[in-house]
Amino acid sequence: MLPCVGEPYGSPAPVPSTTWPGEARSKAVPRKRFLGSAVARVTEDGEWEVIHRAEVTEDEWLHLVYRDETWVTQIDGSMVEGAHGTVSGAPTSSLTLPGLVVLMLGAAGISDVDKVLEVGTGTGYSAALMCHMLGSHAVTSVEYNPAVAGRARDALTAAGYAPTLVTGVARGSRVDPEVLDDPAGLFAAQLAAPSAVRLGGGDEAVLWDVATGSLAVTGLDPQGGWTVRQRGPLRLWDAVEAAVLTWQAAGSPHQSAYGLTVTREGQYVWLGDPNGPSWDLPI
Known part of the structure; x- marks a missing residue:
């Protein structure tokens, strides 16, 4: 019988104590x-x-x-x-x-x-x-x-x-994934994907939509820039990318530049003024 974890072939190697079942x-x-x-x-x-x-x-x-x-x-x-x-x-x-x-x-x-x-x-x-x-x-x-x-x-x-x-099919990203390390950039991204969570950081970010299971994974392109791979019913990075570009076009403002409008029909966050760029929020 071949050895496996905890039973190294030859001289014993220490295996950390764990309660993992x-x-x-x-x-x-x-x-x-x-x-x-x-x-x-x-x-x-x-x-x-x-x-x-x-x-x-x-x-x-x-x-x-x-x-x-x-x-x-x-x-x-x-x-x-x-x-x-x-x-x-x-x-x-x-x-x-x-x-x-x-x-x-x-x-x-x-x-x-x-x-x-x-x-x-x-x-x-x-x-x-x-x-x-x-x-x-x-x-x-x-x-x-x-x-x-x-x-x-x-x-x-x-x-x-x-x-x-x-794995998905890679395409180029128009924004640097590190922008999500900026709290204001992350806020803009979250508006476009309100049910998504971010894992990782820097060039290699993972967005996971907990509502649909959609995924987006970014990484460095060896030829320069960044790539993204997406899977699932939502194109998470497409939405995030558009929101971040809108935020950057407005001068990359602080979160205080946003406002919220609530009506009987729904609610949305806007940037700059109520007639400016906006994102619908789930009710």
């Missing part, structure tokens, strides 16, 4: 399914040594897979299967050490009746653990990188799990 169940999710055929580890010089499964024995590979260690699977947006020897660059996807995964899930306080939105599918290993605990129907995972998302989907399917995986 899925810790014992995680032993049913084989980590090797989510590692692919090559990994990279950092060298003393700060570069990356690529290790291919075909270049080591089966016993050595299993020892590597089940160590309580993080293995990098993508560097500068390229999967490491296509690299050999030592390479340089920034890690952009990895299989997190299992002890930390268990610790994070325990800290989240996830129970058997919860539904989970995971931002950053990566290899799919964390999503698999949550699917095993909650059922695939209760797990939604968002991955910005199409190559990473495709490999995670294959690994999850092979392991018998089918969470909702979101």
Whole structure:
């Protein structure tokens, strides 16, 4: 029987204490399914040594897979299967050490009746653990990188799990997602998507509409600017983008520049004066 979380292959590695109910169940999710055929580890010089499964024995590979260690699977947006020897660059996807995964899930306080939105599918290993605990129907995972998302989907399917995986089709964004870090910018965005919550920040923001399940995920475009991927019945970023551009055209004013009008027919927030740009609010 192959070792799993909490039973590293070879020398024992410490596993953090946690009350997460899925810790014992995680032993049913084989980590090797989510590692692919090559990994990279950092060298003393700060570069990356690529290790291919075909270049080591089966016993050595299993020892590597089940160590309580993080293995990098993508560097500068390229999967490491296509690299050999030592390479340089920034890690952009990895299989997190299992002890930390268990610790994070325990800290989240996830129970058997919860539904989970995971931002950053990566290899799919964390999503698999949550699917095993909650059922695939209760797990939604968002991955910005199409190559990473495709490999995670294959690994999850092979392991018998089918969470909702979101990648979407990317388009350019006309506004910098970091504008949502400004309270006034976030206020303008919230007017356009009143039932949405924001996760993350900076260039990589996730908007999740709790009423419809619609999603928008932003990220940096390697060629400059930003991209956004959207899914669901509402085009969240389209609405947010339009509201932010309107706010910026007005000089990016403080929230005090807005007013509220309430009538028998409804209510709306306006910018500048009652005849200016406005956004209907749910009643």
